[in-house]
Amino acid sequence: MALTALEIYKLLPKTNCKECGFPTCLAFAMQIAAGKAGIDQCPPASEEAKETLGAASAPPLPKVIVGTGERAVILGDEVVLYRHEKTFYHPTAFAISVSDALDDDAFRDRIRRIRSLSFERMGETLAVDMVAVRCDSGDPARFAAAAAAAKEGAGKPLLLSGPCDALAAALPSLGPDRPLLSPPVGEGEAGARLAAPLGLPLVVRAKGIDGLEKALAAARAAGACDLVADPMPASLPDAVSLSVYLRRLAILHRAREVAFPTAFDLGNGFPSPFAAASLLVPKYGSLLVLDSDDPADIFPLLTLRQNIFTDPQKPIQVEAGIYPIGKANGSSPVVITTNFSLTFFTVRSDIEASRVPAHLLIADCDGMSVLTAWAAGRFTGESIAKILSESGIAGAVSHRTLILPGMVARLSGKIEELSGWRVLVGPQESSALPSYLRRLPPAAFAPADV
Amino acid sequence: MTVVNPQQTFPGRILEVTLPAGEGGRSVSVGGQTSLPLLPEGERPNAAAIGIEIRTGDEELPPSLSHAFGGKGTDPATLAGNLVEESGAQFLFLSLAGCHPDLGGHAVSRGAGIVRDVLEAVPCPAIVGGCGEEETDALLFPAVAEAAQRPVFLSYADEKNYRLVAGAALAYGHGVVSWSPIDINMAKQANLLLGDIGVPPHRVLIDPLTGGLGYGLEYTYSIVERIRLAGLSGDGALARPILCHLGDSWKAREALDSAEESWGDVIARGRRWEEATAWACLAAGADLLVCRHPDNVKTLRGMVGAPWR
Numbered sequence: 001m002a003l004t005a006l007e008i009y010k011l012l013p014k015t016n017c018k019e020c021g022f023p024t025c026l027a028f029a030m031q032i033a034a035g036k037a038g039i040d041q042c043p044p045a046s047e048e049a050k051e052t053l054g055a056a057s058a059p060p061l062p063k064v065i066v067g068t069g070e071r072a073v074i075l076g077d078e079v080v081l082y083r084h085e086k087t088f089y090h091p092t093a094f095a096i097s098v099s100d101a102l103d104d105d106a107f108r109d110r111i112r113r114i115r116s117l118s119f120e121r122m123g124e125t126l127a128v129d130m131v132a133v134r135c136d137s138g139d140p141a142r143f144a145a146a147a148a149a150a151k152e153g154a155g156k157p158l159l160l161s162g163p164c165d166a167l168a169a170a171l172p173s174l175g176p177d178r179p180l181l182s183p184p185v186g187e188g189e190a191g192a193r194l195a196a197p198l199g200l201p202l203v204v205r206a207k208g209i210d211g212l213e214k215a216l217a218a219a220r221a222a223g224a225c226d227l228v229a230d231p232m233p234a235s236l237p238d239a240v241s242l243s244v245y246l247r248r249l250a251i252l253h254r255a256r257e258v259a260f261p262t263a264f265d266l267g268n269g270f271p272s273p274f275a276a277a278s279l280l281v282p283k284y285g286s287l288l289v290l291d292s293d294d295p296a297d298i299f300p301l302l303t304l305r306q307n308i309f310t311d312p313q314k315p316i317q318v319e320a321g322i323y324p325i326g327k328a329n330g331s332s333p334v335v336i337t338t339n340f341s342l343t344f345f346t347v348r349s350d351i352e353a354s355r356v357p358a359h360l361l362i363a364d365c366d367g368m369s370v371l372t373a374w375a376a377g378r379f380t381g382e383s384i385a386k387i388l389s390e391s392g393i394a395g396a397v398s399h400r401t402l403i404l405p406g407m408v409a410r411l412s413g414k415i416e417e418l419s420g421w422r423v424l425v426g427p428q429e430s431s432a433l434p435s436y437l438r439r440l441p442p443a444a445f446a447p448a449d450v
Numbered sequence: 451m452t453v454v455n456p457q458q459t460f461p462g463r464i465l466e467v468t469l470p471a472g473e474g475g476r477s478v479s480v481g482g483q484t485s486l487p488l489l490p491e492g493e494r495p496n497a498a499a500i501g502i503e504i505r506t507g508d509e510e511l512p513p514s515l516s517h518a519f520g521g522k523g524t525d526p527a528t529l530a531g532n533l534v535e536e537s538g539a540q541f542l543f544l545s546l547a548g549c550h551p552d553l554g555g556h557a558v559s560r561g562a563g564i565v566r567d568v569l570e571a572v573p574c575p576a577i578v579g580g581c582g583e584e585e586t587d588a589l590l591f592p593a594v595a596e597a598a599q600r601p602v603f604l605s606y607a608d609e610k611n612y613r614l615v616a617g618a619a620l621a622y623g624h625g626v627v628s629w630s631p632i633d634i635n636m637a638k639q640a641n642l643l644l645g646d647i648g649v650p651p652h653r654v655l656i657d658p659l660t661g662g663l664g665y666g667l668e669y670t671y672s673i674v675e676r677i678r679l680a681g682l683s684g685d686g687a688l689a690r691p692i693l694c695h696l697g698d699s700w701k702a703r704e705a706l707d708s709a710e711e712s713w714g715d716v717i718a719r720g721r722r723w724e725e726a727t728a729w730a731c732l733a734a735g736a737d738l739l740v741c742r743h744p745d746n747v748k749t750l751r752g753m754v755g756a757p758w759r
Contacts, residue, residue, distance in 0.1 A: 082676075083671075083672055084672040084676055119713070121664065121704075209456075237490070240488045241489050244488075244489060245456035246456075248458070249456050253454050253456070255454060257453065272753060275749070275753055278730060278733075279729050279733050282730055282733045295712060295713050295719070296713070296718035297714070297722060298714075299713055300663060300704075300725075300726040301726065303704065304663060304726045304730060307663065307664065307730075308671065310668050312672060342669070345666070349665075349703075352703075431582065438552075
């Protein structure tokens with residue numbers, strides 16, 4: 001169980017020596033409790049404190065890294081069961097499978113399609129993380145060649161799934177790229193002996209939690225350290241409950257013997273892979289292997305991952321600036337709001353629904369909604385006048401009329417006085433924008449005498 | 451086993467709520483559980499219920515839905531009858547969007563007439579939604595409450611209109627969907643207010659506002675989890691079934707846009723956009739889901755049954 005700041009404080013020297021870099025022992029204790037500092041930063045700490053706090057501050061779920069460099073994928077290293085308690089740190093990784101039994105053209109085509117599973121959303125690139133190469137041919141040389149071709153073609157970290165002789169054949173060339181090895185159930189120890197000398201991550205597969213506990217112990221005894229656990233569910237309900245129970249054991253019970261990132265193979269005929277993936281993104285799957293390369297499947301799943309792994313402690317912001325909606329031109333209305341993402345998306349979709357082309361002007365308010373930003377002094381007559389003169393909107397339209405959110409109607413006078421723009425007070429709720437925009441007289445946006 | 455038992459027990463129990471059916475229909479009960487969703491622990495007398503939404507009014511259908519609805523009828527009663535039968539939906543969510551001035555501007559009497567026709571054509575339990583325009587809804591809910599010849603749920607009562615909606619519901623024996631904008635305190639407050647004016651707890655469903663996939667789903671996900679954890683921990687005002695209405699997932703550009711080829715077929719993608727939203731809501735703890743795509747009703751119905759109860 002995690003210790004509270006006060007419990008930690010009691011173990012510290014309480015001398016406020018500042019060697020840790022914090023002004024007081026209590027401040028340092030609070031940082032440790034928040035997971036932002038470690039006891040190793042406190043040289044005078046007693047052995048007892050180091051032992052207690054060292055164990056308590058070790059992450060409940062170890063981190064496993066697959067691949068190298070920029071594309072490396074981090075599995076595990078989570079600290080809470082519910083994202084509202086803090087945040088989820090490492091997004092569920094997606095691997096799309098490719099079979100080494102495909103002929104050359106089909107193989108290349110498949111890799112090309114996997115690589116094209118990449119989408120731009122909210123200023124982020126959402127892409128599949130890994131390629132899972134399956135040994136279906138039974139031929140180690142063919143598997144090794146396929147794995148090398150997959151790495152070359154996709155440029156993503158690999159999951160190598162096959163019997164140990166096939167994995168061994170692929171390792172001489174691919175070992176340095178830190179692939180994740182996934183031998184079949186029953187070859188776990190042999191796989192561990194393969195992974196151990198190279199320090200490679202290894203998927204340990206066994207049925208259920210009891211089975212995993214034994215198999216994981218055996219793999220560790222054989223020298224493998226970076227382990228990923230696959231509890232081999234037979235069904236969708238099984239997959240969810242095993243995933244939840246493994247995570248609860250790690251976080252709530254600190255059961256180190258089964259506290260590892262998880263992998264689920266949702267291909268190879270697993271029933272309802274889309275449903276399973278949709279449930280395992282929020283419910284703790286660390287790595288999901290899918291056979292589908294259909295963007296209509298993968299885009300929604302990557303978007304779900306983006307949602308769930310958003311830090312709930314930070315409001316998501318969109319970039320400030322001018323967003324033309326529809327075929328907006330020089331005489332289209334200008335609507336202003338703040339850069340809180342939900343505000344932005346709501347207003348944008350309501351403008352779209354109106355079918356009236358418009359320019360949406362987004363003010364940088366640290367991701368606060370309209371009323372919050374107004375109350376915090378970030379959405380004011382002064383700041384809006386500044387945006388009107390500095391954003392370039394004056395060059396994008398020939399009129400000088402601004403539509404202001406109805407909630408902050410009181411800013412109208414100040415804006416008009418400071419900017420010279422005319423202000424129209426828009427509706428209180430964004431949902432009324434469609435009818436509001438449709439009823440605006442075109443004369444409202446006639447060119448101004450500038 | 452040497453590993454500890456990972457099952458969890460909670461002191462609270464979610465209140466069981468029954469949505470009554472018409473003659474020949476099957477009523478639906480939700481809630482009653484003592485555990486978190488989708489786990490083989492505690493008691494779970496009822497599986498999550500899956501319903502389908504029918505909307506009146508002049509709205510352009512998303513490509514995926516227009517494909518699914520093709521040839522199933524145009525008037526609400528025929529469409530509802532066909533879609534409920536085909537999909538196996540356990541309840542119907544009839545949205546009177548057509549009464550909105552921008553979506554048809556149907557007279558209130560016409561909205562009420564549609565409710566009467568649909569309830570006659572479809573015997574399954576029903577929830578009737580307003581049009582979202584405050585002044586119209588103020589007239590619509592009393593008219594609907596009177597027109598409905600059997601108990602339904604009215605959707606929704608919020609901070610502003612709860613007296614009116616609850617009053618209409620109480621007068622004719624209907625239930626109420628208690629709406630709050632992704633805020634656990636407001637969800638609790640809304641239920642307390644409804645209780646204060648006499649709405650019985652077993653006639654209330656929580657609607658926490660469901661953001662669509664990519665557009666605020668994460669807020670809904672966490673609020674549903676928090677409401678459920680609070681309810682199971684013993685907060686009676688929150689120990690109620692939660693309804694997630696997935697309609698917002700059909701407003702996402704990603705669910706509608708057929709121009710982006712690299713996004714895959716829009717018919718399949720639109721359906722998946724709603725389905726992913728649905729699974730996330732179930733994972734968080736939703737007890738009722740309102741879908742628009744009949745194939746999603748079928749899929750979800752097929753999977754949330756026996757093994758998860």
